Amino acid sequence: MSLISTLARLEAVSTGRAQPAATVRHRHLGDRPLVFVPLITAGEAGAPLGALVGTDRDAPRLLVVPQPRDRDLRFAFLADLADVVLPYVDAYAEVVEAAERTETDPETGKRVKVEVDLCADAPQLIVPSRAGIDLVRLLGRSMRFRRTAEQDPEAPYPAPPRVPLLGRWLTHFGERARVPGSSLLLAMTDVLGRHWATGQSSLEDQHLGALLAWIDPPEGMTGAEAALKAELERDAQGQLTCPPAGPATDPAFDNKLLAPAIERYDRARTALAAAEDGLEADERLGALTSAEQEIRDLVHSRTRPTWDAVWRGLDLLRELPEGAHVEERWTRDRWSFTGHRDRVLAGEPPQPRRDDAVTAANKLATREREQARLEAQEALDDPLVMAGRRLAGEAFAGEVTDVVMAYSDGKRPSPRPLVTVRTDDRPHLGERTKVYRSLGGKPQSAEFVADEEDGACVVLRILDKMGRGKEPEPGSVPEKGDRVCFTLFEHEQRGGAKLPDPEETPWTHGGPPGEATLEAADPVTEEDVL
C-alpha cells in the first residue's frame, strides 16, 4: 500500500466516510452484467446450496438445492444455472464485427494480417466477493469433464445436457479473472476496494456490507458505525441482519435455521416415498412442497441482501467516469471471449486439468505483461494514481521553463530539442534515463540530460514523435509555460520473447504434449459431493 492510499484510509477514519482512491472507473462495466450470488454448503467442496442469478435487478432467478448431498438435485441446480448463463453468453457470441489479427502464415512463416470475427461485446459476470470467483472456477472444474448421456450412454450418473458446456464457460471466466485489469468476471469487493479507501483494513474490506457502509453510509451514521452494524448486528433469532456475501454461510444460520429445514425436507421426502395410495401421496407431496418452499425462502433471505448490495455497488461505480484506457482493455476481454467461443464451436476438448508447459508459460507471461500495462494505464488515466507514482519517484510533473532547439549529429540532422522542466517531484533519474509522456494518446520519449538548481529543474532531450522534417511538427514539442508529466515507466508493453509452439516443447519442459486427448471424467462414487 502506498503512502497516498494509507493517507486516504486515515482520512476516512477521521471523516467517517470512505475517501476516493481513484478519480475515474478503472474497470469496464457492461450495460447488462449478469450478477451471480451463490451460496455453498459448509464443509463440502463447493456443493452449491443455492444462488440468485440474473441481469434484472428487480427480478433475480432463485435457484435452490433443497438437499445439497443429493446428486440429482445438484444436477437440477446446475442445469437451471446453465439455462440462465448459457443463453446470456450465446447472445454475445452471435453479434460479431470484422477485425484484423496478425497471424503467422503456416506456409511462408511470414506475419500476415487476416480478417477475423470479433464479438462486438462480451458477457460480464459479477460476483460479490473474491471467494465467489474461486467458486466460479471450482464449479467450472467440477462440470467441464462431466459426460452427458448423449456423449457417453454408458456413463454412470450422466450430467444434464448443457452442464459440461457451462463448466467450460465458467472455467474460462475463472481463468480470465486471473489476468490483471480484465473485466469478464469481477468481484464487487475488489472493484469497490480499488476505487475507495475505507477507514478499515483491507482484510475487513472483504466484507461487502461493511465496505458499502463506509462508501455510502446511511443518513446520520458514520462509516465505522454502519460497518460495525453490517458485520455484527443480529436479529431476535440470532441471525446476522446483513448476511455474509458468501459463498459461505453464517454457522448460526446453518445450525439454527437451515439444518432443521433440511431435516424436515428429508423427512417429508421419505414419507412421500413410503406413501401407500394416491390420496396419501397427494397429501405428502404437499408437505414436501412446503418443506422445499421453506428452504427456498431461507436461501432467498440470505442471498437477497447481497444481491441488492451488489447492484448498489454497481450504481456507485457507474457514477465514476470511465478511464480512457478501459475500453482498450475491454477489447482484450472481447478477444479472449471470442477465442473461447471459437474453441467451443470448433469442438475442441475442455480445458485440461493441467496446462502444458508452453500454455502455462504463455499464461504467466500474459499476466505479467497485463499487470505492467494495467499499472501504466491506470496512472495515465487517473491523476490520483499518477500522484502515487510521482511520490514513488517513478514519474514527475511540472512546468516547462525553457526550450532550446538542438539537432542530432549525422547526415540528416533531426530535431532533438532540449526542454527544461521545473518540478517539485524527486524522480529517480540516472544518466540518459528514458522518460515518456503521453502526446495525443501516443507515448513520446525523451532522455534525461542533466538536472539544474539542485534537482528542482530537469533538462530532457525529446527524441521522437516530431515528424520527418527538419522542423518539428507543430504541437509535438512542449512550449514554455506548458504543464507536462513524464513517466519513467513505458506506456505500452512490449511482448516478451516468443515461446515455441507446443509441438516444439523441449524435453527439459516435458517435451511435446502430444495429441490433445479428451480427459477422463472424474470417477464417480456413491458418496461424491459434487
Next chain:
Amino acid sequence: MPPPRTRGTALRHRLAELRGPDVPAKALDARALAALAANPGCARRAILDGAGVNKAALASALGSPSTFGQSQFALTRGNAFEAKVKADGGAELLRLVHEKLDRSAEPPADARVPDLTATGPQGRTARTALELREAAAHPGAWTLLDHPMLALDVAGSPAFLEPDAVVVHPDGSWTVVEIKSFPLLDGSADPAKVGAAARQAAVYVLALEEVAARLGAEPEGRGAQDRVAAPRVRHRILLVCPRDFSNQPAASAVDIRKQRAVTARQLARLTRIEDIADALPEGTCFSPELPAEELTAAVESVPATYAPECLSACELAFHCRTRSRETGAVTSLGRPVRAELGGLTTVEDVLAAARGEAGDPDDPAVAALRRAAALRAEALEAACR
C-alpha cells in the same frame, strides 16, 4: 494450616482465580496455540488462553460477541471423512503413510492400534506416552495411535493437544497425521488452509519431540549403554484430504520444518504467564458472570496488541478492535501501515503531521507524509476541474 504450595500449584491456583469460581478451564488446542504464536506479543491473549478462560463467552459478556462458530454440516462431514480414513484399523491411513513417507519400509500389515482411553487429559497423556514407549519396544512393526493426547508446556502452564493420529514407523520414527476435510483438487489445495494445517501440525511435532526426549532420557533402571535412543519425530507430516470432489482420501507429505522453527521460537518468546499474572491487580477475575464494566476493567488491565489479522483468529478481536479504534491506533488499519509511518502511531498525529500542523519536518516520515498529502490534494483538485 494449609500445606506449603509449590510454585506450580500456586500458579494453577492463581489462574483458577482469574477464571472465576466454578468456571471449568477451556483446553488450549493446537489451533489456538498456532494463533497465539502468530501474535506472540499479545499479553491479553496469552493470559486468557493460559488461564483457560472461555474467550467466546467473555466476548459476549463484554458486549462484542465473536462471530466464530462451526456449521454442523462441516462438522458432520469432517467427522465422516475422518472415520472413513481411519476405518479397518487405519489400513488406508497406514497405506498412505507408507506410500508417501516411508516406501522403503515393510508395507503395513497387522499394525498395532492400541487403545488409548483413560480418564482426564493427564491420564490420556500418560497413556499415550506409555504406548509410545511400548511401540519403541516393538521395532519393525507399524503402530497407529488414534487421537493420542500430548502435553506441551506453554508459557508456564500445560496445554493438552490431540492430534488426529500419530504413526510409529518400523524404524521407530514418529509421524504426525493431520486429517482435514478441504479438498485436494487436481493435486493442489487452498494454500491458506494448508498453511494453517501445517502450523497446527508443527505444534504437535513440538509436543512429540518433548515426549521423545523424555523417552531417550529414561534410565530404565539399567546401565547407560542400554538406554533407548530418543525416537526421531519426522518433520514431514502427512496431510490427508478428500480427493477432488469425492470422499476418497488423498494424502500429501508436508514439510513443516519452517513452521516448527517459527512456532518453537514464538512459544519461547511468549511472555511468561506467571509474570503477566503477577502484574495484574489483586482480585482480577474474567468470569463471564461479572457485570460488563468490571469485566471491561479486568480485560483492560492486560495490554493487547491488536492487528486486523486477529479477527480471524481470536474471539476477543472485536472488543480489542473497538478499543484500538477508540485510541486512534494506526495498526487497526493493518500492520504494514504502521511500518511506513515511523514514530507516528495515532490517526490524529499522522493527519496533523500531513497537514503540517505538527511533527518535525526533518523527520523523513513526516516529510514523506506532507509530500503525499500535497500530491493527493493536487490530484483530487485536478480531477474536480
